[in-house]
Amino acid sequence: MSIVHDITERKRMEDERINSKLTQQKAILNAILDTQEAERKRISEALHNGLGQLLYATKLQLGDMHPEKPLEKELQTSIDNLLNEAIKETRQLSFELMPSILRDFGLEAAIEEICKRVSSSKIQLQCEVLGLKDRLDEILETAIFRICQELLNNIIKHSQATEASIQLLNQKTKIVLRVEDNGIGFDPEKLDRTGLGLSSIRNRLQLIDGTLDIESEPGQGSLFTIKINKNKLK
Structure with a gap:
């Protein structure tokens, strides 16, 4: 015993x-x-x-x-x-x-604004935000916005995409962010060699107990899915 x-x-x-x-x-x-x-x-x-x-x-x-x-x-x-x-x-x-719109009007307005700024003749960006009637915690809003920024920068620099989309869902128990493009794609197993540099995203997710899932293959575009468990944030 x-x-x-x-x-x-x-x-x-x-x-x-x-x-x-x-x-x-x-x-x-x-x-x-x-x-x-x-x-x-x-x-x-x-x-x-x-x-x-x-x-x-x-x-x-x-x-x-x-x-x-x-x-x-x-x-x-x-x-x-x-x-x-x-x-x-x-x-x-x-x-x-430091977008003042994020500080003054919240995450939904900031994401819609970044979609307007990124969309051009070279790439069309669609944006959908659901369930964000109320403001989120400031740290969480900043983290999600920075992650969106980083993923969009990667799409513009590396993907050669003509279309991309951001979907942010604020559900009962979790927050889901999906960023997708129709670009050249890549092998997730060789991610370190692509120059995408996702370390800053992983660092932010570590703070808010989030997860990152990557779906991609050469010639088939990419889908990045972020999931944040709201129960762990309490």
């Missing part, structure tokens, strides 16, 4: 040690991600309030000029076009770093 008790006690102590280590790892990872988000916010505000305002002021001053020579008018138009592109890129960078 004492031997059985000793084995049970050892197992209990080992389980406690493992759980303690996992808790410490999560705390460290959470601190790293919090620091990253704070830095993104700082840079986003600097782009919007600093560089963005300078570019816009330059554009206004350029508009006050009234060149008479054709070459000068052509140069003014060219500079104005470049400033418009610079302002557009600055706003896009600011949005990607």
Whole structure:
């Protein structure tokens, strides 16, 4: 009997040690991600309030000029076009770093906005969000939004897709995110060689006890499914 008790006690102590280590790892990872988000916010505000305002002021001053020579008018138009592109890129960078729409209006609005921004003549992106009448926890909203960003960036950079879709379902016991494309696909067994770099996604999922399932094969597109157990978040 004492031997059985000793084995049970050892197992209990080992389980406690493992759980303690996992808790410490999560705390460290959470601190790293919090620091990253704070830095993104700082840079986003600097782009919007600093560089963005300078570019816009330059554009206004350029508009006050009234060149008479054709070459000068052509140069003014060219500079104005470049400033418009610079302002557009600055706003896009600011949005990607820290979208105010996520903070102010929530995950559904932010995902719909990113779908509008990504859709172009090269790729059509469809978006469906169901069951998000109420706001989610801020950490959870940020994690899901960043995961969407990362997966969409991978689709744009690597998949050669012409169509893609995001589906976010807020169900009773879980949250399900599906991101699919009709691109060139890949072998999931050779994922480390594709350059997709899913480590940041896995890190975020580790914090919110989520899972990632990948379905793909060469020439058949890809489907990424994220599942988050809401009961574990309580």
